[in-house]
Amino acid sequence: MHRREALRNVAFLLGGAISATTMGVLFESFTLPENEKNFVSFSLEDEKILAEFADIIVPTTKSSAGAKAAGLGKFIPMMMKDCYPATMQTSFANGFKELQAKSMADFKKNYLALTTAEKTKLMVDLRAMAIAQKASKSEDNKDLVYFFTTARDLTLLGYYSSEIGCTKAREYVLIPGRYDGSAPLKPGQKSWATG
Amino acid sequence: MNLNTNLKAENTYDAIVIGSGISGGWAAKELTEKGLKVLMLERGMNIEHITGYETAMKNPWDFKHAGKLTEEQKRTHPVQKRDYPYSEANEKWWVNDLECPYTEDKRFDWYRGFHVGGKSLMWGRQSYRLSDHNFEDNAKDGHGNDWPVRYAELSPWYDYAERFAGISGSKENWSTCPDGEFLPPMDLNIVEKSVKARIEEHYKRERIMMIGRVANLTVPHKGRGNCQYRNLCSRGCPFGAYFSTQSSTLPAAMATKRLTVRPYSIVNHIIYDKDTKKAKGVMVIDAETNKTMEFYAKIVFVNGSTLGSTFILLNSTSDAHPNGLGNSSGQLGHNLMDHHFRCGASGEAEGFDDKYTYGRRANGIYVPRYQNVGNDKRDYLRGFGYQGGASRVNWQDDVAELSFGSGLKEKMTKPGKWSMGLGGFGEMLPYYENKVYIDKTKKDKWGQPVLAIDCEYKENEKKMRVDMMNDAAEMLEKAGMKNIRTYDNGCFPGMAIHEMGTARMGNDPKTSVLNKWNQMHEVSNVFVTDGACMPSIACQNPSLTFMALTARAADYAVKELKKNNI
Numbered sequence: 001m002h003r004r005e006a007l008r009n010v011a012f013l014l015g016g017a018i019s020a021t022t023m024g025v026l027f028e029s030f031t032l033p034e035n036e037k038n039f040v041s042f043s044l045e046d047e048k049i050l051a052e053f054a055d056i057i058v059p060t061t062k063s064s065a066g067a068k069a070a071g072l073g074k075f076i077p078m079m080m081k082d083c084y085p086a087t088m089q090t091s092f093a094n095g096f097k098e099l100q101a102k103s104m105a106d107f108k109k110n111y112l113a114l115t116t117a118e119k120t121k122l123m124v125d126l127r128a129m130a131i132a133q134k135a136s137k138s139e140d141n142k143d144l145v146y147f148f149t150t151a152r153d154l155t156l157l158g159y160y161s162s163e164i165g166c167t168k169a170r171e172y173v174l175i176p177g178r179y180d181g182s183a184p185l186k187p188g189q190k191s192w193a194t195g
Numbered sequence: 196m197n198l199n200t201n202l203k204a205e206n207t208y209d210a211i212v213i214g215s216g217i218s219g220g221w222a223a224k225e226l227t228e229k230g231l232k233v234l235m236l237e238r239g240m241n242i243e244h245i246t247g248y249e250t251a252m253k254n255p256w257d258f259k260h261a262g263k264l265t266e267e268q269k270r271t272h273p274v275q276k277r278d279y280p281y282s283e284a285n286e287k288w289w290v291n292d293l294e295c296p297y298t299e300d301k302r303f304d305w306y307r308g309f310h311v312g313g314k315s316l317m318w319g320r321q322s323y324r325l326s327d328h329n330f331e332d333n334a335k336d337g338h339g340n341d342w343p344v345r346y347a348e349l350s351p352w353y354d355y356a357e358r359f360a361g362i363s364g365s366k367e368n369w370s371t372c373p374d375g376e377f378l379p380p381m382d383l384n385i386v387e388k389s390v391k392a393r394i395e396e397h398y399k400r401e402r403i404m405m406i407g408r409v410a411n412l413t414v415p416h417k418g419r420g421n422c423q424y425r426n427l428c429s430r431g432c433p434f435g436a437y438f439s440t441q442s443s444t445l446p447a448a449m450a451t452k453r454l455t456v457r458p459y460s461i462v463n464h465i466i467y468d469k470d471t472k473k474a475k476g477v478m479v480i481d482a483e484t485n486k487t488m489e490f491y492a493k494i495v496f497v498n499g500s501t502l503g504s505t506f507i508l509l510n511s512t513s514d515a516h517p518n519g520l521g522n523s524s525g526q527l528g529h530n531l532m533d534h535h536f537r538c539g540a541s542g543e544a545e546g547f548d549d550k551y552t553y554g555r556r557a558n559g560i561y562v563p564r565y566q567n568v569g570n571d572k573r574d575y576l577r578g579f580g581y582q583g584g585a586s587r588v589n590w591q592d593d594v595a596e597l598s599f600g601s602g603l604k605e606k607m608t609k610p611g612k613w614s615m616g617l618g619g620f621g622e623m624l625p626y627y628e629n630k631v632y633i634d635k636t637k638k639d640k641w642g643q644p645v646l647a648i649d650c651e652y653k654e655n656e657k658k659m660r661v662d663m664m665n666d667a668a669e670m671l672e673k674a675g676m677k678n679i680r681t682y683d684n685g686c687f688p689g690m691a692i693h694e695m696g697t698a699r700m701g702n703d704p705k706t707s708v709l710n711k712w713n714q715m716h717e718v719s720n721v722f723v724t725d726g727a728c729m730p731s732i733a734c735q736n737p738s739l740t741f742m743a744l745t746a747r748a749a750d751y752a753v754k755e756l757k758k759n760n761i
Contacts, residue, residue: 057599063608075261082265120600127597152599160607161255161262169608174254176424176554181384185551191589191610194255195426195555 039086040093042077049100049111050076054155056119063190064168067159075158076151088146095147099126102144123148166193203491208234208455209756211477211492213462213507216313218725218741219498220444221356225749226496227451231756234490235448236460238482238499239290239309242316244441248431250284258283277304278690280317285429288317294640300649304689305502311458313500314692315439317429320410321561321582322362323735324353324373328568333731336576339530339625340701342730343711346373349743356742359447360438361416363558364408372563372580372735379413380406381422381558386544386585386613390674391560397673402565407582409558410438410739419443426555437557459483461641464511465495465520465721472515473720473761480641494720494752494761498745501726502531502631505697506646508708508723509633521715527698527708528632530625531650532732534691538660538683540667541616542676544585551587551610559584562617562670564734566662575658579621579734581667587613615676619663622734623688624655625696650688660686693737698727713748720761724748 042050051073060066080092102125103111107118114122126148133145159165166172172193209231212222223235241247255261262283264276275281275289290307297305308314327346334341350373357376365380383391383406391404411422419442420434428437435442448454459482466489468475476491497504505528511520519527559582565571566578588611634647664681671679688694701707704716713728715721724745726737755761 058604059601061601061604066604079260079263082267083260083263085266123599127599130597149597152597156607157261157263161258163254163256166255169604172254173554174252174425179382179424179552179554179556181382181387181552181556183551183553185549185610189551189610190608192552192555195586195588 039089040081042080045112046096047073047077049096050151052112052114052119053099053123053151054159056116056123057152057155058159058165065164067155070159070162070164072155072158072162075162076154079154079158080150088150091143091146092150095143095145098141098144099147160193206476206489207491208232209492210234210494210496210752211236211490212496212498213477214238214313214498214500214503214725215311215440215445215456216498216500216725217315217318217438217440217738218745219313219496220315220440220448221742221745222496222498222722222724222749223448223454224444225746226494226753227448227453229749229753230453231753232453233448233455234492235454235456236462236477236479236490237309237311237313237456237458238461238503239311239458241456241458242310242312242431242441244435244445245431245433247441248433249287251427251430251433253284253430274305275307278306280306280429280692284427285317288429295645296637296639297645298634298637298647300647301651302687303648303650304687305648305694306689306692307500307503311445311456312440316431316441318410318439318738319692319736320428320437320557321736322357322360322364322408322410322739323561323563323580324375325349325733325735325740326371326373328371328564329731329733329735332577332733333625338576339731340699340703340706343700343702343707349740349747352743352747353739355746356739359417360410360443360739360742361412361419362408362410362438362739363413365405367403367405367563369403369563371565371568371578372561375408377408378416381409381411381413381556382406383560384552384556384585385550386547386615387560389544389547390585390615390671390676393674394562394670398565398670401569401571402562402670404560404562407558407561411557412436417443422557424554424556426557428557461643462499462507463487463643464507465497466491467511467513467516467520467718469513469515472718474520474718480643482641485641493756494722496745496749496752497721497723497727498725501694501697502646502648504723504725504727505631506633508698509631509646510644516717521708521717521721523717524704524706524708526627526706529627529630530696530699530730531629531631531648531688531694532623532625532696532729533650533688534620534693534732534734535623535652535656535660535686535688536618536620536691537686538663538681539581539583539616539618540664540671540679540681541583541614542668542671542679544613544615544675545677547587547613566666573659573662575655575662576624577622577655577659577734579619579659579663581617581619583615583617585613585615587611615671615674617667617671619660619667620691620734620736621656621659621663622732623652625699625731626653629688629696631697648689652686652688693726693732695726695729695732695737698723699730700728701730712751713744714752719755722748722752 051068054067054072058067170193215237333339363378366374509519562581564578629650698708
């Protein structure tokens with residue numbers, strides 16, 4: 001039976017932070033037609049941009065390094081190519097281009113040249129856009145919003161299953177060897193990496 | 196026909212066991228230990244204990260896709276991907292649906308694993324006895340046929356199965372879920388202890404909650420290590436801490452030196468000898484070479500999983516058995532059942548913020564059936580049990596907020612709220628019209644026809660689901676939980692992976708396929724001891740019952756063989 005709890009546990013462990021769309025794609029969902037595989041590709045430059053983007057979502061803090069150090073620049077495009085249907089790959093790729101266009105429009109700089117404050121400001125806009133779109137159900141900025149929510153989901157998924165995420169940000173024990181269902185919670189104790 | 200007599204001698208055994216999962220492993224163990232030379236046929240690959248569990252010691256970051264499926268895996272596993280069991284960490288256990296298609300007259304999720312050990316490697320390990328309530332329900336309410344067995348007859352075989360398999364659990368003296376021969380129970384956590392106490396107090400112990408009875412060892416047992424609380428059972432256990440063919444029955448059978456295991460051996464049909472009116476052996480397709488071959492034996496145990504076994508029987512036609520082997524009752528393929536689940540309730544526990552858990556317990560709680568027992572009367576027949584548990588989950592309140600940055604990271608690395616869930620597992624009645632049959636319009640990779648499945652839940656199950664939600668919410672409320680939510684995520688037959696029936700036992704050969712010893716009424720040297728034999732399914736997880744029935748049937752078969760009655 002606890003097989004049956006597994007999916008729910010994964011969702012819990014990632015926090016309800018993951019969107020329903022990503023849950024759908026990664027846990028059940030869609031099948032890509034044979035002729036539509038690897039619909040999009042990402043360059044090394046793209047990976048650098050995605051790493052910087054992810055690092056705004058999960059930055060380096062006192063306890064642990066952030067998403068860039070955890071390898072999210074490669075993880076995000078790899079997951080997009082291997083695990084997402086063509087229509088979503090296309091939407092993601094379009095949104096990614098729009099991100100770079102927005103960077104030029106807002107700051108007259110390409111994304112990699114932005115300061116942390118500028119990247120954060122840009123993401124504040126994307127977040128507002130996503131929340132507004134959800135409320136209005138309009139099609140405005142559809143691809144850009146899809147890019148933001150999916151990149152964010154994959155950042156959280158990738159980071160909290162990475163070695164840094166599991167062992168530095170959270171706490172991980174490969175072989176607990178025993179179960180204590182009434183362990184005292186120590187001050188500052190981190191949450192477990194796996195459930 | 197050019198019969199190579201040497202080959203015939205080489206291919207002849209005392210017994211053939213078709214399938215190597217939970218019941219096949221038990222059949223091989225029991226028959227070899229009683230002195231028979233046994234051939235165990237497995238249609239899939241071999242999996243060695245420990246070394247075959249390549250992902251068992253992997254860390255989360257050792258998986259390329261963070262545990263998720265690729266589009267290619269979804270393409271080749273269109274059925275297996277429908278629910279969570281098939282994942283990156285255990286993908287090799289699950290069948291390629293494109294190679295092994297079947298026909299769904301109605302949606303039926305058929306989860307299959309073709310390899311030595313079968314589903315004993317992936318099972319949920321919850322192990323409960325059926326009770327006399329269950330053995331008598333068919334006779335009492337007229338659904339299905341009467342069980343030819345009662346609890347008193349099966350009880351010593353449950354003892355026997357539990358002692359060998361190693362089932363941890365607590366004794367509860369509960370009439371619908373009899374106690375057994377248990378290893379020490381796993382611990383309830385602090386929230387579960389509180390919920391248990393409050394439920395049992397409120398309902399005056401007319402409802403109880405206990406730790407799950409689970410085939411995970413809490414202490415070393417028969418050379419196997421105890422559970423390490425990793426909760427990674429579905430990858431195979433390198434400590435041998437849960438019961439599987441590999442950890443338990445296969446080593447016992449191999450120790451006799453009388454067992455031969457042949458992987459990649461798809462049994463196409465059982466060969467019937469019209470002169471002796473018995474099975475002569477089986478015809479096998481080698482899954483790697485596509486060559487066919489025959490093996491011969493005095494007795495055949497059919498343990499190919501519920502629908503795998505019934506497919507073989509339906510496909511074993513002859514002049515004497517035109518509708519499938521031993522099917523003059525017309526019941527073969529009928530009365531397919533599965534548990535219905537995916538509904539219940541969950542809530543949050545307050546007041547335990549200073550407590551957390553250490554270790555990952557591969558087990559939860561169990562609330563055994565209390566409906567339609569004693570004074571409890573419902574507007575449907577039979578009943579359900581609950582599985583679930585409490586855990587302190589990670590922080591998770593952000594779906595709509597879409598936050599990011601150090602604040603989000605900080606929150607995501609702190610323990611969140613305690614939550615407690617109860618999910619019902621309900622009995623499904625046997626319905627003659629829920630059936631499987633052979634569809635000759637499709638072929639599998641090896642040129643065999645395929646199974647068609649026509650099965651659905653009906654009114655009794657639908658009514659029960661309302662109570663499965665509402666009773667759970669009520670109990671959580673009485674236990675002091677907050678923010679209680681009920682859910683019904685919908686369910687299709689097959690999803691519980693507890694498919695049973697289609698070759699039922701019974702006393703009357705006119706209305707059943709097997710007798711009380713799991714022996715075919717019409718073909719005395721063929722025994723079916725997997726889930727196909729079940730005349731009803733109760734609401735408990737079934738594998739322990741397959742173990743007990745198999746050991747009992749093997750004992751009977753060998754005694755009859757020695758008396759020359761077979």
